[in-house]
Amino acid sequence: MQIISLENISKVYSTKEIETLALENVNLEVNKGDFLSVMGPSGCGKSTMLNIMGLLDIPTGGRVNINRVDTTNMKDKAMAEFRNKTLGFVFQSFHLVNSLNVLDNVELPLLYRKMSGSERTRRAKEVLEKVGLVHRTKHFPSQLSGGQCQRVAIARALVGNPEIILADEPTGNLDSKMGAEIMDLLFQLNNEGATIVMVTHDEHIAKKTKCIVRFFDGRRVQ
Amino acid sequence: MYKVYFKQALHILKQDRLISAISIIGTALAITMIMLVYMVQEVKTANVLPEIHRDRSMYLNMMDIKYNTGGRWRAMLKYEALKECLLPLKTPENISATVMLTDAVVNMEGSAERNTYQLRQTDDNFWKIYSFPFTEGKAFTKEDFDSGIPVVVISQKIAKEIFKGQQAVGKTIDINFIPYKVLGVVKNISMLCRYSFADLWIPYTSVPSYTNSMYNFVALAKHKNDFDAIKEEVLVNQKKYNAIDTTRVLDLNGPYTVSQMLLDIYSSEDAANEIKANTRRNILILVIALIIPAINLSSFSLSRIRKRMSEIGVRKAFGANKFSLIGQVLYENMITSLIGGALGFILSFIAVVSLRDLLLSDSLSVLQSGEFGLSMSAFFSLSVFLAVFLACIALNVLSASIPAFRASRLPIVNALKS
Ligand SMILES: Nc1ncnc2c1ncn2[C@@H]1O[C@H](COP(=O)(O)OP(=O)(O)OP(=O)(O)O)[C@@H](O)[C@H]1O
Numbered sequence: 001m002q003i004i005s006l007e008n009i010s011k012v013y014s015t016k017e018i019e020t021l022a023l024e025n026v027n028l029e030v031n032k033g034d035f036l037s038v039m040g041p042s043g044c045g046k047s048t049m050l051n052i053m054g055l056l057d058i059p060t061g062g063r064v065n066i067n068r069v070d071t072t073n074m075k076d077k078a079m080a081e082f083r084n085k086t087l088g089f090v091f092q093s094f095h096l097v098n099s100l101n102v103l104d105n106v107e108l109p110l111l112y113r114k115m116s117g118s119e120r121t122r123r124a125k126e127v128l129e130k131v132g133l134v135h136r137t138k139h140f141p142s143q144l145s146g147g148q149c150q151r152v153a154i155a156r157a158l159v160g161n162p163e164i165i166l167a168d169e170p171t172g173n174l175d176s177k178m179g180a181e182i183m184d185l186l187f188q189l190n191n192e193g194a195t196i197v198m199v200t201h202d203e204h205i206a207k208k209t210k211c212i213v214r215f216f217d218g219r220r221v222q
Numbered sequence: 223m224y225k226v227y228f229k230q231a232l233h234i235l236k237q238d239r240l241i242s243a244i245s246i247i248g249t250a251l252a253i254t255m256i257m258l259v260y261m262v263q264e265v266k267t268a269n270v271l272p273e274i275h276r277d278r279s280m281y282l283n284m285m286d287i288k289y290n291t292g293g294r295w296r297a298m299l300k301y302e303a304l305k306e307c308l309l310p311l312k313t314p315e316n317i318s319a320t321v322m323l324t325d326a327v328v329n330m331e332g333s334a335e336r337n338t339y340q341l342r343q344t345d346d347n348f349w350k351i352y353s354f355p356f357t358e359g360k361a362f363t364k365e366d367f368d369s370g371i372p373v374v375v376i377s378q379k380i381a382k383e384i385f386k387g388q389q390a391v392g393k394t395i396d397i398n399f400i401p402y403k404v405l406g407v408v409k410n411i412s413m414l415c416r417y418s419f420a421d422l423w424i425p426y427t428s429v430p431s432y433t434n435s436m437y438n439f440v441a442l443a444k445h446k447n448d449f450d451a452i453k454e455e456v457l458v459n460q461k462k463y464n465a466i467d468t469t470r471v472l473d474l475n476g477p478y479t480v481s482q483m484l485l486d487i488y489s490s491e492d493a494a495n496e497i498k499a500n501t502r503r504n505i506l507i508l509v510i511a512l513i514i515p516a517i518n519l520s521s522f523s524l525s526r527i528r529k530r531m532s533e534i535g536v537r538k539a540f541g542a543n544k545f546s547l548i549g550q551v552l553y554e555n556m557i558t559s560l561i562g563g564a565l566g567f568i569l570s571f572i573a574v575v576s577l578r579d580l581l582l583s584d585s586l587s588v589l590q591s592g593e594f595g596l597s598m599s600a601f602f603s604l605s606v607f608l609a610v611f612l613a614c615i616a617l618n619v620l621s622a623s624i625p626a627f628r629a630s631r632l633p634i635v636n637a638l639k640s
Pocket residue numbers: 013014015020021022040041042043044045046047048049
């Protein structure tokens with residue numbers, strides 16, 4: 001069953017001097033339960049595509065459908081709610097909030113839902129247990145290793161129970177051992193039913209996922 | 223939700239100690255500064271000992287005379303005008319006239335040691351309109367005044383300098399080489415009490431040339447609402463006076479309230495404009511005094527927000543909409559402002575307490591005696607404090623919410639990158 005579809009997506013970045021065509025007529029469909037790897041050389045538009053898919057960026061042309069809902073003309077509030085309920089993000093550089101401790105970082109997406117404080121904490125602890133960091137709830141991001149930070153970030157992406165997880169080079173800043181841990185976690189999540197789209201440079205990792213798409217120079221080539 | 227924001231706000235404040243300290247202290251000082259400006263203004267018009275009825279007092283000390291021959295004189299209030307137009311007033315509760323403060327040479331009877339002091343020649347009503355704390359003796363009476371007998375009330379300062387701790391009452395001193403009997407001693411008066419301050423007070427009738435002196439007139443209204451009626455009665459008397467001799471027209475400049483007297487109104491024709499212009503000036507000063515620190519503070523809140531662009535990106539990515547983001551920024555700024563405001567309140571209060579005595583007294587002995595103060599409420603207006611405080615919060619919040627609003631509209635990707 002189709003959960004995401006990109007139709008004729010193009011993205012142009014215009015600065016004063018130059019116009020960059022980051023994506024050109026990209027079509028892509030992701031089915032529920034997929035684990036999709038996105039590959040391609042640096043600068044080919046992988047992150048741009050993932051951000052558009054996650055409603056973090058707006059395409060210059062084309063349509064993004066998620067759960068068969070056209071998101072093109074969504075208002076800020078509806079868009080925010082959509083991101084909150086349906087999508088979870090994992091970034092290469094973690095993007096944890098430094099002034100919040102681990103527990104509060106993980107609770108962050110739940111702040112934007114109607115939910116009691118104790119319920120938020122219960123859920124956050126539950127996912128922290130899953131990523132093996134329940135003993136670090138009071139730590140701040142600066143007190144954690146890179147791998148631990150990424151596990152917190154994954155917990156944050158999971159806490160709202162989204163159907164889709166979008167990960168942009170989640171292992172990019174980690175050594176191979178920590179990277180493997182993170183991948184194990186993602187595979188486990190996929191087995192539990194989450195749809196995952198992941199950008200990666202690592203051919204080995206990509207091979208283990210269910211499906212690979214390749215980009216070159218703003219176009220999908222495979 | 224707000225509990226989490228609160229926790230985070232405190233954490234950020236602690237993390238960025240220098241910036242936080244500067245913006246909190248900045249808010250506090252801005253408030254204190256304005257409170258001081260207000261206080262300095264207030265001390266000139268608030269009821270303070272001995273001028274305890276400033277709110278009901280009206281003054282007049284200038285006049286214009288136009289002659290039919292074309293001459294026009296702007297002058298201090300002369301005795302004739304005082305006697306004809308002002309001393310007969312019936313509306314006020316009390317009236318008094320005082321000769322402009324002059325320097326007088328003073329020495330103890332028989333002593334060659336001479337000093338110069340400030341002399342005020344006045345009447346017996348003066349002691350009823352103002353409330354002087356006597357340490358010895360008493361003031362001169364209506365009988366003393368009417369008879370023009372040379373008696374004097376001196377300040378503690380003179381008593382100390384001339385009598386060196388001995389009892390002063392009953393002794394005689396020479397004022398401008400004429401012997402005066404000391405009737406009483408009062409505590410030292412601040413120079414800020416410009417209508418009552420002096421070192422020596424004598425009945426003006428004791429000076430033979432008193433009809434040639436320049437006067438300052440005060441009327442104590444029964445009630446503030448009587449001001450217009452008093453002015454009206456002055457005009458009536460003035461008209462009568464002008465009817466006697468049509469070769470000249472007297473135009474009394476006043477009477478004015480204590481705060482109007484501060485404006486230096488040069489003629490009765492200018493009065494209305496002067497008062498309006500002054501109100502505008504005061505508002506302008508207040509606005510500038512508020513805006514300058516606000517601009518400085520806003521750069522701090524701006525830099526704080528800039529540092530948190532990526533956080534804003536993260537929050538949006540995980541479901542925050544514009545309103546919740548702006549709400550959070552406002553809330554956080556409110557916390558800083560509240561802390562700054564509380565500190566400002568304490569600072570203002572300390573400033574009021576420590577400057578109060580400085581403003582009101584001119585000698586250490588008064589400071590020590592401590593009886594000379596006035597109630598705090600005369601200086602420290604809670605409503606002014608609150609107004610300034612709210613303005614500070616508003617400016618603080620505004621300076622943070624504009625960048626926050628812009629950040630919230632930024633594409634999330636850009637926010638995340640910064
Ligand atoms: N904000 C921007 N303004 C201008 N050009 C941009 C912007 N973001 C990306 N680009 C350009 O768009 C193209 C695609 O960038 P993108 O980040 O999607 O590449 P990528 O495939 O993720 O590369 P990498 O593997 O290095 O992360 C690049 O040429 C890049 O220079």
